[in-house]
Amino acid sequence: MTTTPTSQQLYRFLEDRFACAQACTECARACAVRASLTDPDGSECHDRVRRLGIMCAEVCDATCRVLGEECRQDEGEIRVRLEWCRSVCLECARAFDAQPGAESAAATCRSCADACSEFLQTLA
Template identity: 45%
Template sequence: MSVTELQELVRFLEDRFACAQACTECARACALRASLADLDGPADQQLIRRKGILCAEVCDTTCRLLAEQVTESEDVMRTQVEWCRAVCLETADVFDLGRDGGRDRDRGLGAGPGLGPEAQVEAHVGAEAGVEAGVEAGAEESARVCRDCARVCSEFLDLLR
């Protein structure tokens, strides 16, 4: 193995670990955010809870794949990390909508291209319902952690290409 090949391997492993670590942090933040939402609450809280749980599960699975399953194919790894990135961005958008009660949506900043049609409708309905202080507290930080995870996933995907 040449020095260049060794350096590339080291970079791959470092970026893989960084991605796994970002996924772990995001899973924790999303699980916390979901636990603060009222299961029987308004539509916005239900959406926050569903997206938070989904994001936590996808991030946890991605972390385990990156940290434990050394023999997975590059295609499987790429697909999982791409999915993780997309879910993180959608979840961050939902957390932002919950935080500002839809004010950014009214300016065209909330339910952006990261959300599919169904999620945009849910986000719109949720934003109309308002948000209780318990769900609102820490939403900005949770959205930031989701976006950080998506950024690190993108960086790792660039390495896989």
């Protein structure tokens, strides 16, 4: 027997979904900006950080698009997407931690990872 969610549960679900999508958008922007600031002729470490920033921006952008779709989606698919996004954001934040001047981008990545975690809890 399936239970119908209450209006309060539905509201929280939609609110968390929007907050996660918004955090993904902010993270994508921060990562793209940070990646463009990384010296392209720099060391292998800088190149790794730049690539990771670009990948994080792409993952966040794709996650935001999935969360913004109005059609019914498989909860398992959304869960996998959120877990992937959270993982990439945390990895990117750790990489940005080692970069001078990247504190804001690292914090934005962590905020996105937190939003993904919070939204995952509403799916449980």
